[in-house]
Amino acid sequence: xxxxxxxxxxxxxxxxxxxxxxxxxxxxxxxxxxxxxxxxxxxxxxxxxxxxxxxxxxxxxxxxxxxxxxxxxxxxxxxxxxxxxxxxxxxxxxxxxxxxxxxxxxxxxxxxxxxxxxxxxxxxxxxxxxxxxxxxxxxxxxxxxxxxxxxxxxxxxxxxxxxxxxxxxxxxxxxxxxxxxxxxxxxxxxxxxxxxxxxxxxxxxxxxxxxxxxxxxxxxxxxxxxxxxxxxxxxxxxxxxxxxxxxxxxxxxxxxxx
Amino acid sequence: xxxxxxxxxxxxxxxxxxxxxxxxxxxxxxxxxxxxxxxxxxxxxxxxxxxxxxxxxxxxxxxxxxxxxxxxxxxxxxxxxxxxxxxxxxxxxxxxxxxxxxxxxxxxxxxxxxxxxxxxxxxxxxxxxxxxxxxxxxxxxxxxxxxxxxxxxxxxxxxxxxxxxxxxxxxxxxxxxxxxxxxxxxxxxxxxxxxxxxxxxxxxxxxxxxxxxxxxxxxxxxxxxxxxxxxxxxxxxxxxxxxxxxxxxxxxxxxxxxxxxxxxxxxxxxxxxxxxxxxxxxxxxxxxxxxxxxx
Numbered sequence: 001x002x003x004x005x006x007x008x009x010x011x012x013x014x015x016x017x018x019x020x021x022x023x024x025x026x027x028x029x030x031x032x033x034x035x036x037x038x039x040x041x042x043x044x045x046x047x048x049x050x051x052x053x054x055x056x057x058x059x060x061x062x063x064x065x066x067x068x069x070x071x072x073x074x075x076x077x078x079x080x081x082x083x084x085x086x087x088x089x090x091x092x093x094x095x096x097x098x099x100x101x102x103x104x105x106x107x108x109x110x111x112x113x114x115x116x117x118x119x120x121x122x123x124x125x126x127x128x129x130x131x132x133x134x135x136x137x138x139x140x141x142x143x144x145x146x147x148x149x150x151x152x153x154x155x156x157x158x159x160x161x162x163x164x165x166x167x168x169x170x171x172x173x174x175x176x177x178x179x180x181x182x183x184x185x186x187x188x189x190x191x192x193x194x195x196x197x198x199x200x201x202x203x204x205x206x207x208x209x210x211x212x213x214x215x216x217x218x219x220x221x222x223x224x225x226x227x228x229x230x231x232x233x234x235x236x237x238x239x240x241x242x243x244x245x246x247x248x249x250x251x252x253x254x255x256x257x258x
Numbered sequence: 259x260x261x262x263x264x265x266x267x268x269x270x271x272x273x274x275x276x277x278x279x280x281x282x283x284x285x286x287x288x289x290x291x292x293x294x295x296x297x298x299x300x301x302x303x304x305x306x307x308x309x310x311x312x313x314x315x316x317x318x319x320x321x322x323x324x325x326x327x328x329x330x331x332x333x334x335x336x337x338x339x340x341x342x343x344x345x346x347x348x349x350x351x352x353x354x355x356x357x358x359x360x361x362x363x364x365x366x367x368x369x370x371x372x373x374x375x376x377x378x379x380x381x382x383x384x385x386x387x388x389x390x391x392x393x394x395x396x397x398x399x400x401x402x403x404x405x406x407x408x409x410x411x412x413x414x415x416x417x418x419x420x421x422x423x424x425x426x427x428x429x430x431x432x433x434x435x436x437x438x439x440x441x442x443x444x445x446x447x448x449x450x451x452x453x454x455x456x457x458x459x460x461x462x463x464x465x466x467x468x469x470x471x472x473x474x475x476x477x478x479x480x481x482x483x484x485x486x487x488x489x490x491x492x493x494x495x496x497x498x499x500x501x502x503x504x505x506x507x508x509x510x511x512x513x514x515x516x517x518x519x520x521x522x523x524x525x526x527x528x529x530x531x532x533x534x535x536x537x538x539x540x541x542x543x544x545x546x547x548x549x550x551x552x553x
Binding site: 002003018098102105108 | 326
């Protein structure tokens, strides 16, 4: 436990000194807030764009608060996922390539301790950033559009957190196989995109899989209760994350680490 | 007591054999130099002993037990740290990972910084360190937890001459407390502080000898003669039984059985040869190394 703590602490100090602790939440907040705010100002933006012929009448239906928040999540699902992958792609690869990993492992350190210290820190950092951003988005949605109930926001939040954990886990998983951060980012996004694509390829089965996380979260926002099999999705997602963690520890132990 | 013993160590990468059937014994307070050309398998050997890579075959033991990483201090060839850290922070990380308590870490980190001459650099981030300072910090982290065995991969090749002497002085000092095995290309250093030398060539040990032994054996026999003009006198050469080195103005070799050094000198005086240097010559490790490499 002492070893985990000191590595975990190291991750936070590193994130602070390299200012990841600042830019990551800021970027995610920006991406999240862009949706409600740009939707609100859309009519004004269009009016001022000068590209419309004079006399054109714009009538946009005002979306409900739930719709706006759902739009926020979809926005995060594309851009946000890419940001998270980019933020995580280097954490193992860099230490492995420059040799500092080898120096650490000349001491009695467990592979699992090392990987979990990184995973836990990344999960906490990203979920923290998401909590702030989603909270802010909810706040602005309530002010600018209509109220969304806390209970539905809370449920969608928990469901979507799982997707974020999955993104981090997949990226770390690929990092234990590849030595180039570009490759890690590419393959991770490929895997995540394939997971998302499953809902169009095999919709009947994908309804029970992590592919359904976003749909589930947005549905919970608009209706408050899902018609979809929430429990099944939770189980498959958590099982998948656990499997990835287990495999990556084993793989990292076995492979030539340096 | 044999603190580190390797038997039949072999490492294969696919078809390439990096280390082949290597055995060595490191006793308490002993110092062994690992010599050999680049690519001979020195680093691979050290990595196996440090437990960083698993050997394809062979045994590594300490005192007839499985070797514990706690006992080992390791300095890689290119020590790498986290550039954003302060030296003390790295030592705390290293100490904690090696299972030291908070209090001992505090005392020990100051002690090792002092030993390696880094006390003055405490306020600098490691990213701002020069190559030599990183090498020193590498040594500091290797001895942080007072290991019984110190494994160093070319500890001096990145250092300037003054730094090299410093590190050698530190090692000389550390010999009292721990067994040291280090690879190097600086044969002179190895000769100064090591008890034994293991010479490797393409993955195999080709010579494993006690340095004091062969040094002592040869001490009285060999003489070195350096002159002002070129040496081309056959008569002089005849006094030598065996000539190891012959350059235009220098001869090193063993004298014939009934020839005394004075006779050699006398001959020079008779022939009016200006003598620059004359004296008994120990066999250097460098010569031995070249002999073994060619043989």
